[in-house]
Amino acid sequence: MSTNDQFRELIEAYAIGSLDASERAAFEAHLAGGCDDCVKALEEARWTVSQLAYLAPNAEPSDMLKGRLMQTVRAEAASGAKSESPVRKTAVPWWLWAGVAALLIFSVLSARNEQRLRQAVADLQHQAQVQQAERERLEAELGEAKTQAHEAMIWSDPNSVKIMLRPKDPKMPQLEAMWHPELGLCVRGWKVPSPGDKRMLQLWLIPKAGGKPMPSMTFWPDATGTFTAMVENPPQAMSETQALAITEEPAGGSAQPTSTPMWVGRVS
Amino acid sequence: MFLAAFSPKSSDDVSPDATLMEHLLRRDVGAFEELYERHSRIVYSLVLRILRQGATAEEVVQDVFLQLWRNSAHYDVSRPFLPWLLTLARNRALDQLRLKGERQRRREEQTEEFPQIASAAPEYEQALDEKRRAERVRTLIGSLPSAQKKAIELAYFEGLSHSEIAASLKEPLGTVKSWIRNGLLRLKEGLQAIS
Secondary structure (H helix, E strand, O other), rough: OHHHHHHHHHHHHHHHHOOHHHHHHHHHHHHHHHOOHHHHHHHHHHHHHHHHHHHHHOOOOOOOHHHHHHHHHHHHHHHOOOOOOOOHHHHOOHHHHHHHHHHHHHHHHHHHHHHHHHHHHHHHHHHHHHHHHHHHHHHHHHHHHHHHHHHHHHHHOOOOEEEEEEEEEOOOOOEEEEEEEOOOEEEOOOOOOOOOOOOOEEEEEEEEOOOOOEEEEEEOOOOOOOOOEOOOOHHHHHHHHHEHHHHHHHOOOOOOOOOOOEEEEEEE | HHHHHOHHHOOOOOOOHHHHHHHHHHHHHHHHHHHHHHHHHHHHHHHHHHOOHHHHHHHHHHHHHHHHHHHHHHHOOOOHHHHHHHHHHHHHHHHHHOOOOOHHHHHHHHHHHHHOOOOOOOOOOOHHHHHHHHHHHHHHHHOHHHHHHHHHHHHHHHOOHHHEEEEEEEOOOOHHHHHHHHHHHHHHHHHOOOH
16 A cells, blocks of 8 residues: 555545544645645545534524624624724725725824914913013013102102101101102102001092092002002192191092091191 | 535535625625525534534534634635535534533533424525435435444544544444545445435
């Protein structure tokens, strides 16, 4: 018996899977060697073996099995869940995949661009806010500088008239004011006690004609009791004013004095 | 050629399978459903014969058909479909048998009856050829001596090796080898005669 004949006797047993391990290994090595006759004979033997399934008693699977299967298959067909299957490569035209890929790339790039733009806009908004805050700070400083310069001019100008405001309470400090006929009126003081809660100090111009006190600016000292206040356009002219008075008033000021003046200074 | 008689192009009962498989390659759910209708009975019968437990058999059948759906591209459309499907199902069932020690469990449930035995042949035309072929296979194998038939059944439905069959039947190893080979050759000739 030739070697080929020996292996041909193993074909049916190999096809049904009954060869013991050593014979199976030997036969597989023979097949791997490229025996076309055995390969062809094995295909026929496998077909024959498959027909043994008809020896099984007829049986029918439940309807539920089909229901489960079809539910799964329909879901996977709808969702395209089995993307690893090569079938999908042939089921969808290449140009559609290319379109999808292009759309995907475009979407990703668009998303990135949008994100970049959003970030740029946010950065610009932040920079604008910073610049706005800086501008407001500079404007405030400029305003403060202008006020200080204006006050300095009032205090230093020879045309200004100095007014001493004496306290009613001798324990209180004396205040001083400087009034320039054109630049305005300044008042300042040191070691001035803070007014009560929700109250502030208010300047009044007492007319020479004996009319009602004219309300002017409100102010309050800082933590050290220091304050400087200025009004560029007093409610009445210095020539028409008999005296200056300061009272303690509710926050926001009053239209007419609600308390006895704490300081009074005659305008000379 | 012997196989040519069962090729998709020359056999009425296989050709529709090839067409359906081509549709299945395009993810045609309808083609899958028709393939299931055509072959689920023989696949289930085979798996149930191996596992002898209805619920487990249905699980395996479900796996087999899902594999068909998900990996249809692995099927060579030039080959007969049903033998390929039956081989797939048998391998899965034998794997299950070995994996879960079903053999021992099955001995304990020898009295269990086969559930849902098909009471009548399916109505479609394909079933007629299948029925005819099934009868031929049963006749051919049934004509063998009972020990030889038993040896073939142990090999096919139990997945036993020559040595295991010889031990089970208390027969010489060489005798078992001859029984299996000769029985399959006889089946081949018998089926060739009706094709």
